[in-house]
Structures are given as structure tokens and as C-alpha cells.
Amino acid sequence: MPESVRSLALTVNGVPIAVQPGTTVAAAVLMAGAPTRISVTGEPRAPLCGMGICFECRVTIDGVPHQRSCQILCRSGMQVRTAPSEPAANPAREFAP
Amino acid sequence: MKESFDLVVAGAGPAGIAAAVTAAEAGLRVAVVDDNPAPGGQIWRSGAHLPRSAQHWIARLHRSSAVPLLGWRIFDSPEPNLLCAEPSSFPPSSPNGSSLPPHRRHAELRFKKLILATGARERFLPFPGWTLPNVMGAGALDALVRGGLPIAGKRVVVAGTGPLLLAVAAHLARRGAKIVTVCEQASFAQLARFAAHLALEPAKLAQGAGFALALRSARLRTGCWPIAAHGTDRLRAVTLRQGHNFWDVDCDYLACGFHLVPNIELPALLACRIAGGFVSTNGLLETSVPGIYCAGEPTGIGGVELALLEGEIAALAASAQTARAQKVARRRRRKLAFVRALERACTLDPQLRTLPAEDTFICRCEDVPYAALCSRSSWREAKLHTRCGMGPCQGRICGTATEFLFGWNADSVRPPVFPALVANLAVSPARTHDFNGASAASRAGVAAPTHAFKETR
Numbered sequence: 165m166p167e168s169v170r171s172l173a174l175t176v177n178g179v180p181i182a183v184q185p186g187t188t189v190a191a192a193v194l195m196a197g198a199p200t201r202i203s204v205t206g207e208p209r210a211p212l213c214g215m216g217i218c219f220e221c222r223v224t225i226d227g228v229p230h231q232r233s234c235q236i237l238c239r240s241g242m243q244v245r246t247a248p249s250e251p252a253a254n255p256a257r258e259f260a261p
Numbered sequence: 262m263k264e265s266f267d268l269v270v271a272g273a274g275p276a277g278i279a280a281a282v283t284a285a286e287a288g289l290r291v292a293v294v295d296d297n298p299a300p301g302g303q304i305w306r307s308g309a310h311l312p313r314s315a316q317h318w319i320a321r322l323h324r325s326s327a328v329p330l331l332g333w334r335i336f337d338s339p340e341p342n343l344l345c346a347e348p349s350s351f352p353p354s355s356p357n358g359s360s361l362p363p364h365r366r367h368a369e370l371r372f373k374k375l376i377l378a379t380g381a382r383e384r385f386l387p388f389p390g391w392t393l394p395n396v397m398g399a400g401a402l403d404a405l406v407r408g409g410l411p412i413a414g415k416r417v418v419v420a421g422t423g424p425l426l427l428a429v430a431a432h433l434a435r436r437g438a439k440i441v442t443v444c445e446q447a448s449f450a451q452l453a454r455f456a457a458h459l460a461l462e463p464a465k466l467a468q469g470a471g472f473a474l475a476l477r478s479a480r481l482r483t484g485c486w487p488i489a490a491h492g493t494d495r496l497r498a499v500t501l502r503q504g505h506n507f508w509d510v511d512c513d514y515l516a517c518g519f520h521l522v523p524n525i526e527l528p529a530l531l532a533c534r535i536a537g538g539f540v541s542t543n544g545l546l547e548t549s550v551p552g553i554y555c556a557g558e559p560t561g562i563g564g565v566e567l568a569l570l571e572g573e574i575a576a577l578a579a580s581a582q583t584a585r586a587q588k589v590a591r592r593r594r595r596k597l598a599f600v601r602a603l604e605r606a607c608t609l610d611p612q613l614r615t616l617p618a619e620d621t622f623i624c625r626c627e628d629v630p631y632a633a634l635c636s637r638s639s640w641r642e643a644k645l646h647t648r649c650g651m652g653p654c655q656g657r658i659c660g661t662a663t664e665f666l667f668g669w670n671a672d673s674v675r676p677p678v679f680p681a682l683v684a685n686l687a688v689s690p691a692r693t694h695d696f697n698g699a700s701a702a703s704r705a706g707v708a709a710p711t712h713a714f715k716e717t718r
Contacts, residue, residue, distance in 0.1 A: 186307065187409030194410055199394050199494075205628040208494060210394030212625070212658070214401030214408075215303050216296050216349070217382050217524075219653040219680075220625060228351050230653075230680075234404065235332075236350045237298055 174242040189233035189244055190214070190221045200233060201247035209247075223247070262368040266292045266328070268579055269344060269372040271335055271527060274302020275315075275565045276557025277378035278322045279572030280579075284376075285325040287580045292370060293327050296334040296349050296679075302380050303400060304565055306407050310432065318569070333368060336677035336685070338531055340693040342552075344370045347685045367685045374552050374579040377528050377540065378572060381558035383425075383518035384661050386609075387623050387631070388616040390490030395514050399429045402516040406436055413437030415513040418499050420444040420487050422607045423520035424564075428468075431475035433516075440479035441512050444501060446519065446610050449483040455606035462599065464566070488616060490515055520607040522661050523559040529674040538664075544594075545578035545586050546571055554579055563600040567593065614666055623666070624659040626652020631666075640669035653680050 171182045176196035183192050190211045193200055199208035200221045211221040216235040224245040225231045233244070266289075270281045273295035281293040293300075299307040300322055305315040322329070330346065337345040346368040383398040390396065397405075399419055406412045416439045419430040430440045445452065459465050485503035490496055498511045525535055534541040534549035540559045542548055548555050556571035570593045577586035617623060617631040627648040637643040640650065640663060649663070650656030650671070655678070660671045677686065 184409055188405070191405050191408045191410040194405065203392070203622075203625070203628050207392055207622075207628070208394055209392060209625070210397070210495070211401060211405060212385065212397050213382060214398060214404035215382065217654060217657050218625070222653070225350070231350050234401075234408070235297060238409075 172238050172240045174238050174240065174244060176244045177246055183238050187238045189223065189225065189236045189238055189242070192238050193223060193233055193244060193246060198246045264292070265371040266290050268374045268376065268576070269294065269370050270376045270378055272302065272378035272380055272557070273297070273300040273329070273331065274304060274378060274380045274557060274568065275318065276568035276572035277302070277376070278318050279569045280376045280378055280556055280576040281327040282318070282321050282325050283573045283576035284580050285327040287576070287582065289580050291327040292330055293322070294330040294333050294335055294346055294370070296332070298332045300329065300331060303404065306404050330368065334679050335527060336679045336681040337689055339676070339690045342372055343690065344372065345685070345689045346370060347681055367688055369690070375554070376572070376575045376579060377533070377548070377553065377555045377559060378557045379524040379527050379559055381521035381523045381562060382657065384520055384522045385658055386519050386613055386616055386665065387621050387662055388488055388490070389618045389621050390492070392622055392625055393490050393492050393496045394494070395496035396490045397514070397516060398518040399426055399516040400518055402514055403429045403432055406433060415439065416441050416511065417514045417516055418442055418444065418487070418510060418512045420515065420517040421519045422446045422609065423518070424603070425518065425521070427472040427476070429516060430479060431472040434475045434479065440476060441510055442501070443476065443479055443481045444485040444487065445481065445483050446486045446613060447483060447606055447608070451606055451608070452483055455602055458599070458602040486613065487515060487517060519609060521558060521562050523562070525559055526657070526674050526678045528555060528559060530676060530678050544590050545583070546575040547578060561597070561600040562603060563596065567596050567600070570596065609665060617666070623662055624649040624652065626654050634663065634667070640671050643669070
């Protein structure tokens with residue numbers, strides 16, 4: 165694959181990672197080897213549907229929780245946090261309409 | 262943002278793009294709304310290797326006067342001819358959208374006509390280990406690779422059912438993935454009948470030949486599916502089954518999807534009649550609700566070419582170009598045989614119902630195991646007693662699975678149809694019609710249509 169003239173620098177759980185423009189946050193998190201969230205019984209989870217339906221890929225981006233990482237493109241300087249660094253609250257409960 | 266349009270198109274996949282372009286070129290004031298950050302839907306997801314026709318349509322959309330609301334998701338329709346939407350993601354330091362100007366955190370879109378082009382998602386069937394990281398949909402892995410995930414050198418098992426499997430496997434192989442095997446649950450006889458039908462569609466046959474070339478080193482197995490995924494922190498291996506044979510293969514990804522199911526939540530919320538899991542329409546694609554049309558996969562899973570035709574028909578009908586709409590509708594009718602052939606080819610083997618173990622989670626949002634659901638008699642009872650389907654996906658994943666596993670039907674769709682910010686629910690207009698009765702009745706097929714509605718599929 166040809167090297168792009170520029171790449172984006174962001175952090176996943178504080179660890180710097182460089183990606184090509186057009187990369188989704190979900191892809192960046194997978195590259196960083198982190199699960200996106202911990203389920204209500206403590207299982208590590210990662211993207212399932214890849215298209216914004218399943219909510220398994222939700223992460224905290226720049227302090228904003230519950231962002232679906234598969235629907236969001238990486239921006240320079242973005243700070244992504246995955247579930248293990250979150251408080252042990254049940255995120256699903258907060259979502260229930 | 263409060264704006265009025267002649268036509269709102271929900272969804273910017275092929276059907277939505279064709280609809281928006283056709284209507285905008287006819288002089289209508291059009292908005293096209295999509296949850297995704299770029300037009301193209303899932304089949305034309307951004308990235309390299311888009312077919313020329315996709316590039317052509319997307320360029321035509323950008324040239325048109327249609328207002329693109331990309332990265333917006335529709336969550337409610339509190340009164341007729343009104344949709345409420347919010348951004349799909351929020352920028353830094355605005356967790357509740359509060360620091361954003363109002364027009365960037367909430368949209369009220371009034372429409373005279375509406376075209377629902379909400380597309381489809383993959384059907385997932387639960388099996389032991391399906392919740393492990395790196396077990397995902399076939400289309401999902403494809404989307405992630407298009408979204409920048411490196412796949413070169415990775416060992417991938419592609420499994421499930423439907424033409425998407427070969428398309429995904431071929432694309433991943435071209436990107437350097439090692440396709441270990443492609444497992445199609447359908448029998449060889451099922452596939453052979455479908456292949457015979459494809460012979461009538463030269464374009465699809467040529468596409469298939471291209472897949473075969475890309476996959477010449479991978480083995481396609483029929484009547485074969487994964488029965489378990491293994492690993493602790495992530496996927497390490499998969500157990501496959503073909504007839505009475507069982508074996509393990511090591512792999513980095515399991516890309517597994519059992520064909521497609523339409524996204525009918527928004528049509529159901531709007532009280533459009535649903536039959537057999539699809540949105541009912543007349544020959545010009547108007548639904549049971551006057552002024553609301555439906556195009557693409559929600560009317561029947563038929564692929565890109567059909568979706569483009571349907572988008573065009575719906576837009577021509579919605580802009581009162583009836584004669585032209587009827588002309589295109591004749592071309593559509595010739596393609597409907599493909600929809601039925603595809604449905605037969607992807608009919609699920611009943612043995613797949615035995616895939617989950619007692620402790621296999623069926624609802625991934627709330628971690629509800631199979632054993633907790635077996636004694637329940639309906640989707641509603643399961644929800645009330647186990648929280649199955651009560652998480653953020655709102656049953657989009659487990660509801661589809663339990664429909665196959667237990668024969669349950671989700672009997673109501675309630676707003677918001679996507680999780681929405683409380684702040685945005687608060688500023689939405691008060692509800693003027695009874696969503697619950699309307700949508701329940703429409704699903705049961707008993708709603709008295711308010712206009713002469715004759716389904717012609």
C-alpha cells in the first residue's frame with residue numbers, strides 16, 4: 165500500500181498511534197489491540213456489526229462517552245478511551261430509553 | 262435546526278442516493294439524512310475499490326442541490342410529516358451537546374414526502390464464543406478494513422450465508438488476507454439452483470467470476486458453519502462443522518453473517534405496514550401511509566441494481582412524475598425474481614437453531630444467556646423478565662436472532678428508535694399521535710389504511 169504523505173496522530177488509552185486519514189476510530193482501537201468495552205458481566209467486547217447498529221464498539225472520545233467508534237473517523241489529537249479505563253458503571257443502563 | 266423540505270430521504274445508500282438525485286434534479290427541495298459520515302451506505306462504504314457506478318452516483322449526489330445531512334440519525338417522528346434527528350457523534354467538551362449551537366445538536370425536519378431507504382444489516386446467530394473480540398459480521402470486517410484496519414497476512418474464516426460472503430472474502434483476499442475457508446450454511450443443491458438463476462444475470466455472473474479468481478486458493482464449503490469460537494481475550498480458533506465432520510482451524514478473524522435483514526424500525530415507527538418482515542408498498546413504492554415511500558432492501562433484499570431502480574421510482578412517484586415512475590417500475594418488476602431466488606438460496610438450515618449452548622449470551626447488550634430465554638413464550642415476556650433487547654441496540658441484534666431461534670416477533674417499536682440525548686428528547690415537539698397502537702396494529706396487518714392501498718409485490 166502506498167505511504168500517505170500525511171498521517172493522523174491520536175491516542176488510545178494514552179498510547180500514541182498513527183493512522184491514515186479516513187481511518188475509523190474502531191479500526192484504530194483494534195490496531196491498538198484494546199477491547200472497546202467490558203460487558204455487564206465483565207467480558208471484553210469489540211466491534212460486531214461495523215455499521216453503527218450493535219453499539220459494541222462504543223468508546224469515550226475526548227471525554228464524550230458512548231460514541232460508536234465504527235461511525236467516527238479519526239481526527240488529529242483525538243483522545244480515545246476504551247471501557248477498562250471507565251468507572252465500573254453499567255453503561256447499558258444509562259442508555260435504556 | 263428547523264427546516265422544511267419537499268422531500269426527505271432517510272438513508273444515503275444506493276436507494277437513497279438515487280432517490281435524492283432524481284428528486285433534486287426534478288427541482289424538489291430535498292434533504293438526505295444518514296447516520297454514516299459519508300454517502301454510499303454499507304455496500305458503497307467509503308474507501309478504495311469502489312465500483313465506477315458508485316463513484317458516479319456519489320459524484321452526482323454531491324453535484325445535486327440535495328442537502329446532505331450526513332452524520333445525523335433520525336430518532337423520532339413525534340407528529341406526522343416531522344422527523345427529529347441528532348448528530349451521530351458529538352465533538353469534544355460537549356457531552357450533552359450543550360456547548361453546541363442549537364442548529365448543530367438537534368434537527369426538526371418537516372417534509373411533504375418521505376422516502377425510507379434505511380437499508381439492511383447482517384443477521385447474527387449466536388453460538389458459543391460469538392461474543393469474543395475479532396468475531397464479527399462478514400460485512401463488518403469488510404467495513405473495518407475499508408475503515409483502515411490492516412488485514413494483510415491475517416488468517417480469516419468467512420462464514421454464514423449469502424452472496425456477501427464471497428464478495429467480502431474476495432475483497433479481503435485482494436487486500437492480502439489469508440482466507441482460510443469460506444463456509445456457506447446453504448446446501449450445495451441450494452447454491453446450484455441459485456447459480457442457475459444467476460446465469461440469467463450476466464453482470465452478476467461476471468462479478469461472481471471475479472470473486473472466484475480472487476479466491477482461487479481458498480476453499481468454499483457448503484452445508485458448513487462455525488459451532489464455536491475459542492479464545493480468552495480474543496479469537497484464536499474456530500470449530501467448524503460440515504455434516505458429521507467437526508474440526509478446528511486457527512484464525513485471527515471470524516467474519517460471520519447470516520445474510521441480511523432490513524432496517525424496518527423507522528418504517529414501523531411511522532406505522533407503515535410491515536408484512537413478512539418487509540415494508541409493504543404498492544407498485545410505485547408508496548407505503549400504507551400516504552406520502553411515505555420505501556426503496557431498497559426494506560422492500561425485499563435485492564442488491565444494488567434493484568435499490569437504484571427503487572430509489573428512482575420512489576422519487577419519480579413522490580415528485581408526481583407518474584408516467585416515468587411506471588416505466589422504471591416495469592424494469593424493476595423484471596428483477597424481482599432475483600429477490601425471491603436470493604431468499605430461497607439463503608434459507609437458514611433449521612439445525613442452526615441448536616447452535617447456542619445454555620450459557621451462550623443471546624442479548625449482548627444485557628448479557629442474557631440462552632437458558633434464561635428458553636422458558637419464555639414471547640419477545641415481550643423475554644424483555645420484561647430478562648432485559649433481553651433492552652440495551653442500546655434496542656434488540657436489533659438479539660431480536661433478529663430470537664426471531665429465528667424462537668419464532669418471536671418484536672411487537673412494538675417505540676421512540677426513540679435510536680438512543681438519543683435526553684436534552685434532545687426534551688426539546689422535541691410533544692407527541693401528537695399514538696405511536697404504540699399505530700405501530701402494533703400495522704405490524705399485525707390490521708391497520709385500516711387511510712388511503713386506497715393495494716400491495717403489488
